[in-house]
Amino acid sequence: MAIKLENVGIAVRDLEATIAFFTDLGLTVLGRDTVSGEWADTAVGLDGNHAHIAMLQTPDGNGRLELFEYVHPDAIETEPTLPHEIGMHRVAFSVDDLDAALEIAARHGCHPLRGVATYGDIYKLTYLRGPSGILVMLAEDLTTS
Secondary structure (H helix, E strand, C coil): CCCCCCCEEEECCCHHHHHHHHHHCCCEEEEEEEEECHHHHHHHCCCCCEEEEEEEECCCCCCEEEEEEEEECCCCCCCCCCCCCCCCCCEEEEECCHHHHHHHHHHCCCCECCCCEEECCCEEEEEEECHHHCEEEEEEEHHHC
């Protein structure tokens, strides 16, 4: 059986702010839609499912994020995920220039949880909180510099 990762879905508080954050980092909006109806209720397993969605793609064409903001039912606020919690964890991106990526993130009010670390001579990386508390890992490959 062949299998391929299609996308990672993330429910967000503010779709426009989240799109701005990820497009500033270099992702491209592939499309937007509003979904609702019986098919959406069945697929998601949620009665009255109604959401605004956007599909974003990484510049290399291999990674996609599906962002969705619920219209109905009301979104449920939760505490942001901690790095050591079980379950959906984070989204990670390789960047050519970590300092430049962090400057972009800072313009959106997003900063490293603690700082920037170096993993051997391989990666310079950090975790930050993106829009809606999303954990985002940014990593610069030091072996290609």
